[in-house]
Each structure stands twice: as C-alpha cells, then as structure tokens.
Amino acid sequence: MTVRALSTLSADELDEFLAAQRTAYDTLVARGLSLDLTRGKPSSAQLDLSDGLLGLPSTTKDASGTDVRNYGGLAGITEIRSLFAELLNIDLEQIVAQGNSSLALMREVLTFLMLKGAIDGAPWAGQKVKFLCPVPGYDRHFALLEWLGIEMIPIPMNADGPDADAAASLAANDPAIKGIWVVPTYANPTGDVTSVEVATKLVSMPTAAPDFKIFWDNAYALHHLTSAETKSADVISLANVAGNPHRPIMFASTSKITYAGAGVAFLATSKEQIAWYADNLGFGTIGPDKVNQLRHVEFFKDAAGVRAHMGKHRELLAPKFAELSRILDERLTGYDVATWTNPAGGYFISLNVLDGTASRVIELAKAAGVALTPAGSAFPLKFDPNDRNIRLAPSLPPIAEVTGAAEVVATCVLLAAAEKLSS
Secondary structure, eight states, X not given: OOOOOGGGSOXXXXXXXXXXXXXXXXXXXXXXXXXXXXXXXXXXXXXXXXXXXXXXXXXXXXXXXXXXXXXXXXXXXXXXXXXXXXXXXXXXXXEEEOSSOHHHHHHHHXXXXXXXXXXXXXXXXXXXXXXXXXXXXXXXXXXXXXXXXXXEEEEEEETXXXXXXXXXXXXXHOTTEEEEEEOOSSOTTTOOOXXXXXXXXXXXXXXXXXXXXXXXXXXXXXOBSSTTOOXXXXXXXHHHHHTOTTSEEEEEESTTTSOTTSOOEEEEOOHHHHHHHHHHHTTTXXXXXXXXXXXXHHHHOSHHHHHHHHHHHHHHHXXXXXXXXXXXXXXXXXXXXXXXXXXXXXXXXXXXXXXXXXHHHHHXXXXXXXXXXXXXXXXXXXXXXXXXXXXXXXXXXXXXXXXXXXXXXXXXXXXXHHHHHHO
C-alpha cells in the first residue's frame, strides 16, 4: 500500500492496513524477542572506556600534599573542581565535588531547603511548596518531588527550553512556587537545548517567592552525538547580571562519562550558597571520596582529556541513535501518526504517537518482547494527559538489538494507530 496519512484512508483501506499490521506484529511476537529500550544506561563497551581508572590513583597525595585517604576536604580536591569548573564555565570558588551521584546532591539540597531554609528564605517545611516541571521531562526529578510531597505544575518544554513566559506568569503570582527544573543541554527525553534567551528570562523574571530556585541539571552537557558540541547557557553569570545570584543551582556528574556507579558529582552556585550548602552538608559527612576524585584527575589529566574521552563515547553511541532514527524514518514517515526527536546529544529519543495510543504501544511492545519505559514516565505523577509520549533509550543494547527493538516499536505504533482510527 502506498504510504498515506492513516486518517485519509477509506474504511476498507484502513481495515486492510490494520490486517497487515496485525500479521506483521504476530510475526514479531513469534520470534520470542527479549529486548530493552528503557533506561539510558551506558553500554559495557562505554564502561570499558574508563577501565584505566582501576589502576589509579598512583599516589595518595593531592597537589597540595594532603593525604586523600583521610578525613576532610568537604568541598572535594581542588584539581577535580578546577577541571570541571573549566568544563562547566564557572569559577573554582563556585563548585564543590562530592560522591558519585548528582541525584543525591539534588535530594540533599531539597532536604536542606525543606528543613533549614535557603539563604534567602525560611524553611520550606510547613509551607505549601510547588515546582514548575517542563514536560516531557526527567522522571527522576518528578519522583524526587513526589517523595517530598512537593506539588508539580507542568509547563511546556519547547525546542529552546522550558516555556519561560509560562514560567514567569506562574511564578510571579504564586509565592508557593519555589523552583523549576531545567535540563539545559540535551534535555531528558527531548534532547532540546535551553537557549541563552530563555535562560536569561528564567534568571531575571520576577517571582513571588524570594527564594525561588532553578535546579539546573547539567546531566548531559558533555554527551554530544555530533562534533558540534553545543555549549550550555552560562546560567550562573546570567543570574549575577540579573541580580539574582542565588537563584540557579547547577548539578553535574561523571556518571555517564566514566563509571555510572563510581563517578564524581558536582554542585555549582553562588559563593554564598556554596557556603550554605557546605554548612549543612557538614552535619552528615566529613568529606567525600577524595581517592576516587584523584583517580579521575589522573585519568583525564585536563579538560581536553575529558573532551577526548567523550569523543570515544560518541563513536559508540551515535551509530545506535542513527539506527533508531533510520528505522523510525523508514517505517513511520508519511503515516502522520508519530513524530520523534533527532537529538544532537544526550541519551534519549522522544517519540510522540497518536493521542491515546502510547499505553497501547507499550503494551503491544511488551507482548512482543521489547521493554519500553511506561507511558507517562516523562510527566509528573506519571500522567501524560494525551497518552502520547514514549521515551526511547538506545544506549545499552548492541546495535543489532537496537535494530530489532526499533522494528517492533514501529510496528506497534502503526498497529495501535490503526486500531484507534478503526474503533
């Protein structure tokens, strides 16, 4: 059958198309596949790139002569802070290095804000607290807010970042709105990049809450899929110029750069807010894993070493994204039942299917042996009001499995759409 928008087919043509998709689907089910496109985990080949860490560090002393095996150094060793300050375009005094998880740092900051209050506000505990949540967005952000009982207000995620006009309108009139999540470079799951213009609006907009925070999660800032290497907006400098230096709190880590479970996480913000964080942090630890920080410094040597290392990741990742995109293009273009992103970096492709069919696509894929992230995962409380968004993560499987899984996804999208239009 010639490719045409499914909505333009006659009843007989649609019945014929539906029967063909059911036959194709039954064939896939009979293959007994077991494939996974759920979470954006690095593949074993990517993890192998960092095996040089296992023989490091070669010394027990940092550049200052301090024994990294001992207590102390709450902010992390200077060398690792300096290296990532350069990569993230911030001053050394505005960054701390901690354990392996930036998500843990986000939880800590939110907990400190709840219990102790920000340097520019009272404790959030006992107040009504709301957060602006660009959608589709990062499910772990939403889960953290849900865990803390913080109300989530969805706003659109656009190609140039969160809808800053919507954010400004809401934040200006409600003192309970205390913050917004932003994944600025290669957002999860869309791959969108927050522009300087949008970042400027977010740091300068009037807010009813004096302690409004931008949780700026630079999780994918260095994870390029092309040689273009898009840079993140310099949100900390922009906030200084706007007169709101304490508004952004930046998070980053090496979790998908070296070892996902044994990296280094970073927090960056104003000098005063760094001191606030360290004061609160000191009640729970006497210092991070400085041995691991030193081994990372020896492994990378400098910022150029990190960039070269990320080039090796790109060589492994880019073909998988290209293959997934190729199959979506070949199988779905022209039917007018799906759109998808073509990201220049990050770990995901965001697939929007015919409204009301995402849950069905995921159900069909599961029965055919392909695990997908549950419908609604990229929305607060896991509720996608249009039931159309699906996050695809091609990083973990070998490319042959990406091919097989993509074929299943495409068939399930067409089958679910034909079912919906035939009903």
